[in-house]
Amino acid sequence: MSAEISPVAFQKSAELSQSSPTRVSNEFIANKIGRGIGHAFRTAVGEGLAIPGAIALPTFAYHLRDMVAPIATVSSNLAASAPNLPFLQDAATFIASSAGAHPYITSAVGYASWMLGNEIGWAGAKNAGPIERNLYTGIKIAAPILAGVGAFTQAPWAIPLAAGLSVASTALAMRHRA
Amino acid sequence: MDQNPLDYLKQILNIIGYEDDMEKFAQEFLTMCMAQASAKVLSNLSPNAQKEIQEKLKKAKDQSEITTVLSEYQNITEYNNILQQITQENFEEYIEEIMPTLTPVQKERLLEFLSPKRRREDSNL
Numbered sequence: 001m002s003a004e005i006s007p008v009a010f011q012k013s014a015e016l017s018q019s020s021p022t023r024v025s026n027e028f029i030a031n032k033i034g035r036g037i038g039h040a041f042r043t044a045v046g047e048g049l050a051i052p053g054a055i056a057l058p059t060f061a062y063h064l065r066d067m068v069a070p071i072a073t074v075s076s077n078l079a080a081s082a083p084n085l086p087f088l089q090d091a092a093t094f095i096a097s098s099a100g101a102h103p104y105i106t107s108a109v110g111y112a113s114w115m116l117g118n119e120i121g122w123a124g125a126k127n128a129g130p131i132e133r134n135l136y137t138g139i140k141i142a143a144p145i146l147a148g149v150g151a152f153t154q155a156p157w158a159i160p161l162a163a164g165l166s167v168a169s170t171a172l173a174m175r176h177r178a
Numbered sequence: 179m180d181q182n183p184l185d186y187l188k189q190i191l192n193i194i195g196y197e198d199d200m201e202k203f204a205q206e207f208l209t210m211c212m213a214q215a216s217a218k219v220l221s222n223l224s225p226n227a228q229k230e231i232q233e234k235l236k237k238a239k240d241q242s243e244i245t246t247v248l249s250e251y252q253n254i255t256e257y258n259n260i261l262q263q264i265t266q267e268n269f270e271e272y273i274e275e276i277m278p279t280l281t282p283v284q285k286e287r288l289l290e291f292l293s294p295k296r297r298r299e300d301s302n303l
Contacts, residue, residue, distance in 0.1 A: 020279035021194040021195055021196060021276050021279045021280060021284070022195070022196050022197045022198055023279075024275055024276050024279050025191070025194070025196055025203060025272070025275075025276060026198065026203070028271075028272050028276070029203065029206050029207060029210065032210055032268065
């Protein structure tokens with residue numbers, strides 16, 4: 001292999017070097033505009049999944065006990081208190097109707113949606129500052145632990161706490177969705 | 179950025195050897211910042227006010243019309259502060275992105291242009 005650089009290769013290299021700032025600049029704008037829409041979508045979908053996951057999570061932690069009635073109550077209350085959030089209403093209706101009939105399925109779906117929602121929601125909230133990012137992460141970690149403990153001890157605050165923490169983390173993520 | 183932001187951006191594009199339409203890029207950059215600022219202001223309003231304002235903003239054709247619409251609902255000083263903050267953040271992020279692609283000469287010229295000393299001299303003119 002010759003150590004000399006061919007004129008074509010040199011020209012190509014020069015072209016690449018010259019066009020690089022232009023290309024990166026154009027990509028910057030394209031990514032920024034695209035990311036705004038993408039982040040909003042990912043956050044809304046992700047957190048939309050995380051909320052029903054949080055409501056159903058205690059059944060995963062302790063689904064053999066009778067947690068069906070509190071789940072249905074909290075789901076209905078949440079749906080009634082948030083008429084402007086269609087995804088929450090749909091999720092609450094789904095959980096309330098399926099919790100009695102299929103506790104195992106509800107548990108599994110709830111846990112999966114909680115995990116998936118966290119991941120996707122977080123991807124949409126990446127542009128939050130470090131303090132809020134840590135707070136978000138802290139809430140996300142604390143919610144299932146507290147909900148699980150509450151469910152095992154049959155504490156009445158288990159489901160409202162899990163749902164409340166999930167709503168709080170959603171509010172944090174949605175603040176930075178653009 | 180005390181001077182006209184459009185000119186300021188075009189000067190930077192000139193330094194880095196931007197080869198496409200500089201005017202278009204600078205306009206897009208600033209429009210993006212305005213859109214982000216508008217979205218942030220909107221998110222602080224009530225749902226009813228948001229619907230109303232969105233309808234009006236759809237009809238707005240430029241920054242002055244956007245400013246007029248927003249001023250009906252929101253303290254315009256707050257909007258301007260948010261716009262300034264967002265523009266600053268986007269600008270810093272942009273500079274970080276392009277810096278590795280520059281030649282040593284371009285880097286030196288850009289850093290000199292961005293230096294506080296140079297900005298002070300400009301503002302004294």
